[in-house]
């Protein structure tokens with residue numbers, strides 16, 4: 001096992017010391033000793049079933065085949081489609097399945113609840129969960145608009161519950177390693193950020209490519225380089241929709257809840273776009289990100305390069321790490337290709353690490369050291385600044401977005 005993997009596995013103890021305690025230690029409901037964090041889950045869709053539920057199962061039933069202690073209790077999952085709720089309860093070991101989230105929130109004792117679905121649907125449910133006294137995990141992007149993401153931030157502050165956002169790349173092994181290398185004194189001051197992320201398929205129009213997909217790398221830029229002072233952005237669009245087919249998708253009332261079948265049944269035009277986004281960070285460093293849906297190769301899709309002073313570290317294809325620091329031997333690392341276990345994949349991608357941190361934060365009644373709704377707000381502010389820059393052909397300061405309520 002790599003040092004990074006060991007660090008993830010060493011992240012936490014096993015028992016939940018305090019329950020129903022507002023984050024950062026303000027007790028309000030009560031204390032329950034020696035219990036595991038109790039998890040609820042709303043949404044049994046395609047992504048959560050393939051990437052999040054398996055990590056929870058690993059934490060509930062042991063990371064090793066013999067003898068490891070559970071870290072979490074899987075209480076109940078919920079989907080409006082009862083077959084999906086029953087399926088996920090059975091497959092991942094949740095005790096009960098629901099079709100109505102309110103009934104689940106009323107009947108079950110839960111500490112933290114996942115809300116994973118289209119960003120159009122997440123904000124109202126996330127706020128309801130926090131108002132019921134539970135912490136919440138939502139997927140990236142947290143919302144479609146700045147108004148909604150700020151409402152979630154306000155609810156988190158008002159209720160004292162944390163709202164973690166699924167920017168899991170922050171927990172991905174190669175990116176954790178790159179950040180550690182770039183933080184060494186001999187790396188010098190971080191000066192230039194360069195990244196690319198292409199999709200090897202056009203993007204389905206029920207999601208917004210910039211807000212809903214590019215957001216991963218807007219967050220990564222902040223994770224590595226800190227806050228952004230201003231952006232300048234350009235767009236090239238090869239999406240041809242003269243008959244406005246895509247608008248018709250949104251005439252279907254179930255488009256956000258049932259988007260995969262709506263796409264199968266309704267003619268539409270995928271988004272074929274490219275964005276070039278340049279950054280000036282508040283640290284003085286500069287950066288650029290190329291995001292596009294115009295490529296077909298499955299390699300060469302993702303790269304992040306950090307330049308210091310006499311130093312560079314790069315992560316190629318979300319996989320291989322290479323670094324060169326003046327007066328030091330070159331460094332190179334890649335995951336063991338022979339290890340195809342679910343644990344290895346979840347560790348590499350970051351899903352296991354982010355969920356493990358959420359569980360530890362729940363148990364310890366503290367804010368997670370992961371992306372929170374504050375990072376979600378920062379991300380949607382960046383999206384708004386990019387849109388404004390493209391529309392107005394000028395560089396846009398983040399301070400303008402904060403004061404003028406530009407809408408993402």
Ligand SMILES: NC(=O)c1ccc[n+]([C@@H]2O[C@H](COP(=O)([O-])OP(=O)(O)OC[C@H]3O[C@@H](n4cnc5c(N)ncnc54)[C@H](O)[C@@H]3O)[C@@H](O)[C@H]2O)c1
Pocket residue numbers: 042043044045046047048049078079080081084099100101116117118119121125139140141166168212256257258259
């Ligand atoms: N982190 C990543 O790399 C990554 C990758 C893909 C998708 N995502 C994010 O994941 C989310 C989508 O997840 P998915 O693909 O699992 O979702 P999905 O759209 O496939 O399924 C959502 C499920 O939620 C259910 N649902 C909706 N409203 C409900 C309610 N009020 N009560 C109970 N159930 C309800 C629906 O019936 C549906 O089964 C999006 O936010 C997307 O941006 C993240």
